[in-house]
Amino acid sequence: MPTDADASDETLMLGYRDGDAGAFDVLYARHKGGVYRYLLRQCRDAALTDELFQDVWMNLIRARDTYTVQAKFTTYLYRIAHNRLMDHFRRHDSTAVSLDDDTGPDIAEPAAPRSDEPEASADARQQAAQLLHLLDALPAEQREAFVLQQEGGLSIEEIATATGVARETTKSRLRYALAKLRLGMQAWQ
Amino acid sequence: MIPDPGAGDPGRDARLAAAYRAGARQQPPERVDDAIRAAARRAVAAGPRRSADRLRRWSIPLSLAAVVVLSVTLVTMMREEGADRWVNDAPSPRVQPPGAVVDAPAQIPAPAPAQSAAQSMAPAPATPAAPAEPRPSAPRAETPAPELRGQEHREQLAADVGSRKATAEAAALADAAAGARQDSAPRDAAASRPLLRSAPASAPATLAETATAGADKPAVAESLGPGAVSSAKAPPAKAPGTLWQDLEGEPVAKWLDRLRELRKAGRTADMERLAAEFRRRFPDAALPDDGR
Numbered sequence: 153m154p155t156d157a158d159a160s161d162e163t164l165m166l167g168y169r170d171g172d173a174g175a176f177d178v179l180y181a182r183h184k185g186g187v188y189r190y191l192l193r194q195c196r197d198a199a200l201t202d203e204l205f206q207d208v209w210m211n212l213i214r215a216r217d218t219y220t221v222q223a224k225f226t227t228y229l230y231r232i233a234h235n236r237l238m239d240h241f242r243r244h245d246s247t248a249v250s251l252d253d254d255t256g257p258d259i260a261e262p263a264a265p266r267s268d269e270p271e272a273s274a275d276a277r278q279q280a281a282q283l284l285h286l287l288d289a290l291p292a293e294q295r296e297a298f299v300l301q302q303e304g305g306l307s308i309e310e311i312a313t314a315t316g317v318a319r320e321t322t323k324s325r326l327r328y329a330l331a332k333l334r335l336g337m338q339a340w341q
Numbered sequence: 342m343i344p345d346p347g348a349g350d351p352g353r354d355a356r357l358a359a360a361y362r363a364g365a366r367q368q369p370p371e372r373v374d375d376a377i378r379a380a381a382r383r384a385v386a387a388g389p390r391r392s393a394d395r396l397r398r399w400s401i402p403l404s405l406a407a408v409v410v411l412s413v414t415l416v417t418m419m420r421e422e423g424a425d426r427w428v429n430d431a432p433s434p435r436v437q438p439p440g441a442v443v444d445a446p447a448q449i450p451a452p453a454p455a456q457s458a459a460q461s462m463a464p465a466p467a468t469p470a471a472p473a474e475p476r477p478s479a480p481r482a483e484t485p486a487p488e489l490r491g492q493e494h495r496e497q498l499a500a501d502v503g504s505r506k507a508t509a510e511a512a513a514l515a516d517a518a519a520g521a522r523q524d525s526a527p528r529d530a531a532a533s534r535p536l537l538r539s540a541p542a543s544a545p546a547t548l549a550e551t552a553t554a555g556a557d558k559p560a561v562a563e564s565l566g567p568g569a570v571s572s573a574k575a576p577p578a579k580a581p582g583t584l585w586q587d588l589e590g591e592p593v594a595k596w597l598d599r600l601r602e603l604r605k606a607g608r609t610a611d612m613e614r615l616a617a618e619f620r621r622r623f624p625d626a627a628l629p630d631d632g633r
Binding site: 168171172173176177180184185188189192202205206209210213214216276277279280281282283284287301302303330333334337 | 357360362364365368373385
């Protein structure tokens, strides 16, 4: 089956399931960055991220035989990534995941914008750095919800499916995350 | 503290999204990329592995097939077991006088019919050797020997095994017997039977009989070991091939008639041989109950 670069993720995955290795390459190129950054934001360790990232894709490869289109591919992919992360946290008794923590700690005061950088790009970089700083300060669940929305383009329902929690819980997490981030970014408005 | 963001749908924040995209540029290392792509291609090259689907699809038919196979096997085994009983339960044709020389069943316990061929080929426990003086072969042939129970069964199993080792040993035995025949009187010819039993069915029966009939006991015993002597049996009353020579190509009923004739005549050894051959040729045919 010829690989179509414009094909949907689901079509590509079905193509890969049926033996089209080129379909996997397209799929991988589309989502490798998002999945990698999702894992990086959650575990905050580059070496560990490499390992988990590889595991996620290997799990996808192993599961190709049984793949059927039951949901959006990105939901499926990030569900695999989420499960891998949870496995890691459980094995290492990490406190990074606390399912009841919806509020989390207060966000640290955002750094003031530096007025001695006239360049717009420099300003954008500063905004990005500030946002990532704020993001790191978020509780894991809220951070995860935000990153899944940004990297995977997932809706609230899809985030709920990927993380295995109720829709309302997801909505609450995302709402808190956005509120904290907006508050932290007020200095750039 | 963070104010309550409210209960509405949080939606998306374009400004936050732009800021996030500007800072989120991390990519996996190339070596990881290469490893994953290579694994994906290997998986495709390995071919479709639809084992899970296939297993689900075939689980019920496979289960049914397994049940059928088990049932058929069980029925076959029960049928063979019944045939053995039919043969073994045949009445003794002659009552031996109290002082008559007969094989002592207590000294040489007969192996169970279900004993494997490998077990029958193994050396038996050491027991006293048979008397040195020759015994008349004719009475022994008519004497019902308990050791013969299951013998045909063992022969059949041994024939199925058909090991090359057994063939070589049978040939060596024949050579030894030929050499020993010149200076020996007729002895307990069945001393070499364990080895002959383990010979394949294709081995010439006449050679085996010649080897056993003329074998000098000590010479053969040396070559066979103590177990061989201990399991000495009466020689067959008739060459096995001649028993069913005229039954070649005949239907099952003829074979059964012959079996009944032999039973009536009290030729137990011949009947057992013929029954074993019958089972080998007609595994799906049952021996009649009236013979039990």
